[in-house]
Amino acid sequence: MLFKKHTLGNIELQNRIVMPPMTRSRAAKGEVATPLMAEYYEQRSSAGLIISEGTQISQQGQGYAWTPGIYTPEQIAGWKRTTDAVHRKNGIIFAQLWHVGRVSHIALQKNNEAPVSSSELVADGVKVFVDVENRGPEHGVGEMVQHSKPRALTQTEIREIISDYAKAAQNAMAAGFDGIELHAANGYLINQFIDSQANNRTDTYGGSLENRLRFLKEVVQAISDAIGNEKVGVRLAPLTTLQGTIDDNPVETYTEAIKLLDRLKVAYIHIAEADWEDAPVMERSFKESIRANFTGTLIYSGKYTKTRAEEALKQGWTDLIGFGRPFIANPDLPYRLENNLPLNEPKREFFFGGGVTGYTDYPFYQ
Numbered sequence: 001m002l003f004k005k006h007t008l009g010n011i012e013l014q015n016r017i018v019m020p021p022m023t024r025s026r027a028a029k030g031e032v033a034t035p036l037m038a039e040y041y042e043q044r045s046s047a048g049l050i051i052s053e054g055t056q057i058s059q060q061g062q063g064y065a066w067t068p069g070i071y072t073p074e075q076i077a078g079w080k081r082t083t084d085a086v087h088r089k090n091g092i093i094f095a096q097l098w099h100v101g102r103v104s105h106i107a108l109q110k111n112n113e114a115p116v117s118s119s120e121l122v123a124d125g126v127k128v129f130v131d132v133e134n135r136g137p138e139h140g141v142g143e144m145v146q147h148s149k150p151r152a153l154t155q156t157e158i159r160e161i162i163s164d165y166a167k168a169a170q171n172a173m174a175a176g177f178d179g180i181e182l183h184a185a186n187g188y189l190i191n192q193f194i195d196s197q198a199n200n201r202t203d204t205y206g207g208s209l210e211n212r213l214r215f216l217k218e219v220v221q222a223i224s225d226a227i228g229n230e231k232v233g234v235r236l237a238p239l240t241t242l243q244g245t246i247d248d249n250p251v252e253t254y255t256e257a258i259k260l261l262d263r264l265k266v267a268y269i270h271i272a273e274a275d276w277e278d279a280p281v282m283e284r285s286f287k288e289s290i291r292a293n294f295t296g297t298l299i300y301s302g303k304y305t306k307t308r309a310e311e312a313l314k315q316g317w318t319d320l321i322g323f324g325r326p327f328i329a330n331p332d333l334p335y336r337l338e339n340n341l342p343l344n345e346p347k348r349e350f351f352f353g354g355g356v357t358g359y360t361d362y363p364f365y366q
Contacts, residue, residue, distance in 0.1 A: 001016065001310060001313040001314060002015060002016050002017055002306065002309055002310060002313065002321065002334075002337065002338075003015050003016070003017075003334070003338050004016060006048065006297070006319055006320060008049065008092075008267055008268060008297050008320075009179070009230035009231065009267040009268075009297075010230055011092055011178060011179075013048035013049055013092060013320070014046075014048055014090070015046075015047075015048040015334055016048055016313065016319065016320045016321060017047050017048050017049075017320070017321065017323060017333065017334050017337065018047060018048060018049045018050075018051065018270075018299055018301070018320050018321060018322040018323070019044050019047040019049070019050045019051065019322070019323070019327045019333075020051055020270070020272075020299075020301045020322035020323075020324050020327075021051045021052060021053050021054055021096040021181065021183070021235075022053055022324055022325075022327070022328065023053050023054055023064060023067060023352065024037075024040070024053055024351065024352065024359065025064060025065060025066040025067060025129065025137055025142070025352040025353045026040075026066060026137045026353065026354070026355075026359065027066050027067055027068040027069075027078075027137070028078075028136065028137075029136060030069075030072065030074055030075070031056070031062065031066075031067065031068050031069035031072075031075060032068065032069075032072075032074050032075050032077075032078040033068045033075065033078035033079045033081065033082055034078065035081060036355065036356065036359070036360060037068070037078075037081075037082055038081040038082040038084075038085040039085070039360050040359055040360050041082050041085060041086050041091075041093065042082075042085035042086055042088070042089055042091075043331035043332075043360060043364075044091075044327055044331050044333070045085075045086045045089035045090070045091030046089070046091070046332060046333075046334045046335065047091065047327070047333070047334060048092070048320065048334075049092050049093075049094065049299075049320065050086060050091060050092065050093040050094070051093075051094050051095075051096050051181050051233075051270070051322075052079075052082075052093060052094065052095045052096050052177075053067070053068065053096065054067060054096050054098035054183055055067070055068050055069060055070045055079075055095055055096055055097060055098055055168075055172075056068075056069045056070070056071070056098050056099065056100070057069075057070065057071060057097050057098065057099055057161075057164045057165055057167075057168035058071050058099070058161075058164045058168075059071075059108075059109070059110055060099070060109065060110070060115075060116060060161075061098060061099035061100060061164070061189070062100065062104060062108050062109075063100030063101075063103045063104040063105075063108065063115075063128050063147070063188075064100075064108075064128055064129040064130075064352075065108070065129050065130050065131035065137075065140070065142055065353070066131065066136070066137040066140075066142075066352075066353055067098075070095060070097070070168050070171045070172055070175065071164070071167070071168060071171065075171075076171050076174050076175045077175075079095070079172075079175035079176070079177070080174075080175045080176050083175055083176030083177055083178075084176060087176065092178050093177055093178055094177055094178055094179040094180055094181050094233060095172040095175070095177040095179075095180050095181070096180070096181040096182075096183050096235070097165060097168050097169065097172070097180050097181070097182055097183060097223075098183045098188065099161065099164075099165070099183075099188065099189040099190075100115070100128075100188045100189060101115065101116060101117045101118070101150065101188055101189030101190075101191075101192045102115045102116070102117035102121070102122075102123065102147060102150035102189075102192060103115070103123075103126060103128055103147050103187060103188060103243050104128055104147060104148065104150075105128050105130050105145060105147060105148045106148045107130050108128070108130065109148075114148055114149060114150055114151045115147065115148055115149075115150045115151075116150055116151060116152075116153050116157065116189075117150035117151075117152065117153065117189065117192045117198075118152065118153065118189075118192045118193040118198060118199040118201055118205065118206065118215075119150075119152050119192070119198065119199055119200045119201055119206070120149070120150060120151055120152045121150070121198060121200065122147070122149050122150070123147065123187070123198075123243055123244025123245075124146075124244070125146070125244075126146070126147050126187070126243050126244050127144040127145055127146055127147065128144070128145060128146075128147050129142050129143070129144055129352060130142065130143055130145055137353045137354060137355070138353075138354060138355045140353070142352065142353050152201065155203065155204075155205070158205065158215065161189075162215075162218050162219055162222050163222070165182070165219045165222060165223055166222040166223055166225070166226040167226075168180075169223040169226045169227045169232075170226050170227060172227075173227050173231075178231070179227075179230075179231035179232065179233065179267065180223065180227070180231065180232060180233070181233040181234065181235055181270060182219060182220065182223065182232065182233070182234045182235065183235050184216055184234050184235055184236055185235045185236050185237035185240070185272050186235075186237050186240060186242045186243060186272060187240070187241075187242040187243020187244060187245040188243065190215060190216050190219065191237070191243075191245045192245060193205060193206075193212055193213075193214075193215040193216065194212050194213060194215075194216060194245075194247070194253065194257065195212075195245040195246055195247040195253070196212065196246075196247050196248045196249070196253070197245070197246040197247065197248065198244065198245040198246070199212055209252070209253060209256055212253075213253075213256060213257055213260055216234075216257065216260070217260055217264070220232065220234065220261065220264050220266060221264065224264065224265075224266070229264060229265045229266055229267065230265075230267050231267065232266045232267055233266060233267050233268040233269070233270055233297075233299075234261055234266055234268075234269055234270065235269075235270040235271075235272060236254060236257060236258075236269060236270070236271055236272070237271070237272040237273075237274070238250050238251070238253075238254035238271065238282070238286070239273070239274050239280045239282055240272060240274045241274075251286055251289075254290075255289060255290075255293060258290050258293045258294050259293050259294075261294065261296075262293060262294045262295055262296070265296070266296060267296055267297060268296050268297035268298065268299055268319075268320075269290075269294055269296065269297075269298055269299070270299040270300075270301065270322070271287075271290070271298065271299065271300045271301070271318075272301055272302060273300060273301065273302030273303075274302065284315075284317070287300075287317040287318070288317050290317070291316065291317040291318075297319045297320060298317070298318045298319050298320070299318065299319065299320040299321070299322055300312060300318045300320075300321060300322065301321070301322030301323075301324060302322075302324075304321050304322070304323060306337045306340075309321040309323075323337075325346050326343055326346075328346045328351070328362075329343065329344040329345055329346035329347070329362050330343050330344050330362065331362055331364060332364045332365055332366075335365060336365055339365075341365050344362050344363065346358070
């Protein structure tokens with residue numbers, strides 16, 4: 001089933017294999033996507049759907065060195081090189097829109113200001129990647145450091161960030177993307193509103209589950225109004241505790257989030273399963289509940305093999321499967337999977353930062 005077509009909104013995908021978003025930290029000065037990045041994505045255009053690496057909607061939304069943005073004319077032009085390259089190979093690519101919230105450092109913020117979040121809470125041990133020499137991805141030295149203490153957003157600032165999301169979605173369309181994925185997972189800003197232990201607000205954006213989902217709802221509505229709900233996907237991570245975000249009742253919380261997104265008629269929900277050692281298992285009953293409560297396309301990512309992917313599709317609780325690290329090392333991954341060919345091993349030391357090595361130099365099978 002991996003190699004059957006699938007209709008996503010009004011787009012026909014050539015297969016059910018997704019290249020999920022993966023930060024590679026190779027943007028140029030000004031957080032501009034480069035020609036090398038265009039080559040990287042073009043190489044992987046045989047995926048049914050490519051979702052770009054996290055792309056910050058503003059300088060405030062950046063949490064790691066050398067990640068691309070989509071809020072300046074130069075950044076839009078940089079991404080247009082990538083979308084043109086992918087479309088030349090008949091590929092489909094969505095932009096993942098990203099605001100990291102508290103998972104940032106004053107060195108990345110305007111005037112060394114504090115990062116922002118739902119609340120003034122520090123996630124101890126959560127680190128971010130900074131350019132200690134300010135020399136860029138190919139020659140600079142990156143270092144992981146504890147994120148800076150955030151300040152809580154005011155309601156006026158929340159409305160401004162919602163506008164930033166809508167504008168970023170319009171910019172993504174101008175850059176030639178086929179749609180956008182809203183990053184509401186993995187401990188970043190939207191997740192910092194959703195999960196109970198990351199949100200201690202007492203206004204209409206905190207406390208009750210309805211209030212904690214309000215920011216997600218308003219961002220999705222604004223983006224849908226800007227570009228059309230059929231071009232909007234949302235990434236969620238119901239059981240992950242990444243970046244210090246923990247929810248006291250994740251099944252209840254994320255079931256309600258799924259129902260909300262179904263009412264908003266987004267094109268897809270992308271579920272990031274916890275994929276580290278000893279991670280909590282996402283029970284099949286939960287997956288079936290998500291399927292029952294969402295009428296759009298469902299994508300799952302997290303350590304899937306071809307066998308696991310085929311079984312998931314056969315059972316019917318998902319429509320598409322994301323393969324992360326295998327896509328890093330295998331630009332022709334769909335071909336290799338379909339023909340049961342051996343896979344290249346990724347070079348982990350080149351995951352973040354650098355140039356061609358460990359990025360665009362992995363061999364195709366033929």
